[in-house]
Amino acid sequence: MSAFTGTLGLLALAPFELVPYLGIVVASVLGGLVIFWAFAGWYHWAYYVRRAHDPEQWKCQPRRFLRPGQNREAALLSTMNLTIGGVISGTMIDLIRRGMPTPIYFEVERWGWAWTIVSPVLLFLMVDAAAYYSHRALHGKWAFRHIHRWHHRYIATTPFVTIAMHPAEFLFFQACTFVPLFVLPVHYVGAIAVFIYVLVYNIVDHSGIKLASWFPWQAHTQTHDDHHAHFHVNFGQHLTLWDRLHGTARRGDRRYGVDVFGGKGAPIAGARGDDAA
Ligand SMILES: [Zn+2]
Ligand SMILES: [Zn+2]
Numbered sequence: 001m002s003a004f005t006g007t008l009g010l011l012a013l014a015p016f017e018l019v020p021y022l023g024i025v026v027a028s029v030l031g032g033l034v035i036f037w038a039f040a041g042w043y044h045w046a047y048y049v050r051r052a053h054d055p056e057q058w059k060c061q062p063r064r065f066l067r068p069g070q071n072r073e074a075a076l077l078s079t080m081n082l083t084i085g086g087v088i089s090g091t092m093i094d095l096i097r098r099g100m101p102t103p104i105y106f107e108v109e110r111w112g113w114a115w116t117i118v119s120p121v122l123l124f125l126m127v128d129a130a131a132y133y134s135h136r137a138l139h140g141k142w143a144f145r146h147i148h149r150w151h152h153r154y155i156a157t158t159p160f161v162t163i164a165m166h167p168a169e170f171l172f173f174q175a176c177t178f179v180p181l182f183v184l185p186v187h188y189v190g191a192i193a194v195f196i197y198v199l200v201y202n203i204v205d206h207s208g209i210k211l212a213s214w215f216p217w218q219a220h221t222q223t224h225d226d227h228h229a230h231f232h233v234n235f236g237q238h239l240t241l242w243d244r245l246h247g248t249a250r251r252g253d254r255r256y257g258v259d260v261f262g263g264k265g266a267p268i269a270g271a272r273g274d275d276a277a
Contacts, residue, residue, distance in 0.1 A: 017094075025086065025087055025091065025094070027090070028086045028087070028089045028093060029082075029083050029087060029090065030086070032085060032089075032199065033082055033083070039203040040075070040078075040158075040160050040162070043159045043204075043209060044159060047209050048158065059210070060156075060210055060222055060225035060229075061208065061229060066154060066161075070153075074158065075160035077164040078162055080167070081163045082163055084171070085170065092178070103181070103182065103183065103184055104181060104185070104186060104187075105186075105187055105188070106187070106188055110185075115185070119184060119187065120186060120190030120193060122186075123180055124194050124238075125239075127194060127198060128238050128239050129242060130177050130179060130180065131173070131177060131238075132242035132243070133242075135173075135235045135236075136235040136248070136263065139231075139261065139263065140261075144232075148165070148166070150165050150169070151166070151169065152228065154228060155228055158208050159204075159206055159207045162202050177195075198237075198238070205224040205237070209221060210222060218239075219236065219238060219239065223236070223250075224237075230250060231257060231258045232256060232258075232260055232261050232265075233250045234248070234250050235248055235263060246263070247263075248264060253268060254266060254268065255268045
């Protein structure tokens with residue numbers, strides 16, 4: 001991915017431009033961490049602390065909780081991955097600033113207002129499609145058992161689980177979601193808004209709290225919570241479109257589980273998992 005070649009290119013220029021580069025990287029890392037800890041901290045305090053006595057009222061899985069040690073481990077892993085992500089994003093921003101060829105643009109006049117408004121919507125669709133297909137690929141037998149299982153250790157999620165995953169998986173996701181930035185002309189403010197939206201709703205979707213969004217296109221938190229509870233189903237991140245398109249949305253008349261691969265479940269009665277492998 002370009003981050004690697006980008007880093008190499010940066011090293012060649014480092015002695016001349018190290019201070020502004022470090023400034024951009026620190027701002028990029030802090031931006032992600034502040035958003036993550038502000039939202040995760042808020043949901044933790046407002047529900048897991050203040051409403052710990054009535055989980056039936058608000059929790060997607062009211063009888064299942066992470067142990068405090070697991071929650072701390074998830075928070076640490078998320079923080080580590082987000083820091084890596086901030087360094088990569090900051091490096092990319094710095095390389096773009098120095099003239100790396102990219103379709104991202106800075107003056108609205110270049111593509112006009114209509115495209116400036118429409119293109120972030122297209123970017124969102126591309127990023128969400130990339131998230132669906134890359135996530136679904138991680139649910140193949142080998143990738144799931146060796147890599148994606150890290151994230152699925154947390155059957156009942158909390159906001160701190162959001163980016164608690166194998167670092168290789170995090171880099172894979174980040175590469176997949178950055179690809180559209182190299183093919184779609186989009187104003188930088190629109191691109192930043194899309195990636196902030198993606199991070200915030202990832203936190204919301206891992207909150208473990210029953211929450212419907214103000215945005216009609218955004219899936220209910222139960223959708224991704226069910227993904228953690230039932231494993232190989234509901235691979236979509238924000239839109240349910242891709243799961244509905246491919247028949248991988250959870251159905252009440254199928255059974256799911258850690259050994260039922262394929263995304264479509266297995267028959268409930270007398271099932272041998274024959275159509276699930
Ligand atoms: Zn998964
Ligand atoms: Zn998840």
